[in-house]
Amino acid sequence: MTTVRQPLPEATRGGRTAALVLATTAFAVNFWAWALLSPLGPTYKDFLGLSPLAVSVLVAVPVIVGSLGRIVLGGLTDRYGGRTVFAVASLLGVVPVVFLAFAESYPTLLVGGLLLGMTGATFAIGVPYVNGWFPPERRGLALGVFGMGNVGTAVSGFATPWLAVEFGHKIPFFVVAAALVLVGLAFLTVGRDAPGTQAATEPFLTRFLAAARLRITRELAAMYALTFGGFVAFGVYLPLYLKAAYGLTTADAAARAAGFVLLATLTRPVGGWLADRVGSRPVLGWALAAVAACAIVVAFAPAMPLATAGFLTMAAALGLGNGAVFALLGRAVPARMVGSATGVVGAAGGLGGFLPPILMGLIYQATGSYAIGLMLLAVVASAAFVYCWFVLQAGEQP
DSSP, rough: OOOOOOOOOOGGHHHHHHHHHHHHHHHHHHHHHHTTTTTHHHHHHHTTTHHHHHHHHHHHHHOOOOOOOOHHHHHHHHHHHHHHHHHHHHHHHHHHHHHHHOOOOOHHHHHHHHHHHHHHHHHHHHHHHHHHHHHHHHHHHHHHHHHHHHHHHHHHHHHHHHHHHHHOOTTTHHHHHHHHHHHHHHHHHHHOOOOOOOOOOOHHHHHHHHHSSHHHHHHHHHHHHHHHHHHHHHHHHHHHHHHHHHOOHHHHHHHHEEEEHHHHHHHHHHHHHHHHOOOOHHHHHHHHHHHHHHHHHTTTTHHHHHHHHHHHHHHHHHHHHHHHHHHHHHHSSOOOGGGHHHHHHHHHHHHTTTTHHHHHHHHHHHHSSSSSHHHHHHHHHHHHHHHEEETOOOOOOO
């Protein structure tokens, strides 16, 4: 049997708000932890003499672990509740963060990054946790707000290099470790699961496979792999690209990449809001078209003002697409399968961010240019636009 949630009385309105604020804050802190290595990638490259491919692998390892971990943490949340799992995951996240503060070789950085991936999997805890607190007609906006916890990646881009330069390279890790402890303890002391939440008793694998067999789940997984995967890939790789293509300093490149992440994060709830009014498929389709056009514009490293406009437009489009995907998922997937489908789609989105940084590193190492990689993005986004417009199943379930 799947998780059963009873309607909430109006008296729980304050509890809903508190739960949403707590979950969003914890998600942002965990995403800051997840993105710690990316802004410092150029520093590690210079300090350890790493190749572009080696740096690409370093920043991509937490991404793939965080993606696959969503399946595990989603299943644990169904069984033990979001309050407990979010608290434990946040507190356990302190271990790799502190470990990385003292890592000074490439193998130890890889090990730390592997363990750090768990913090990026907390998205799968927050979705069912927040979902349980809100009635169906308000879940889209609530999940859009929760999704803004992605801003932790932008915070990392702004704060991590600055803290490292001003106070030493270990300080960003200690700051994040302290923040993880705070949100973990907050969940244990004041966090609550939604009233009426019951633990799932049906085996997780059964629920997961049933959701994965749905055609709409597979379609949205592919779309999310492109939209959220693009967001993650540029979030982790853009500092390296900007430094190589435009000669920016590490701090300047990281700050500009953080602006990309921030804009994509802010437009995510807007995508869900627009999808509720004009339909998910048009919003997603035009977002994909914009990504394809912008990828062509920035492919050949134009002047910085044009490149800035291209990347920021792409960021907004990716955010709109992310919001539209989950708005459609909530309407097109049977209610009893939304949680499991979210795990499938969320994992695909994270995995979508793993391959591009490695591919970009290989292409740059072989050609000395990023043009081919960005043109490949344009081709994939164009194909996704055509599929979305003419093929995508967009029926709604009662």
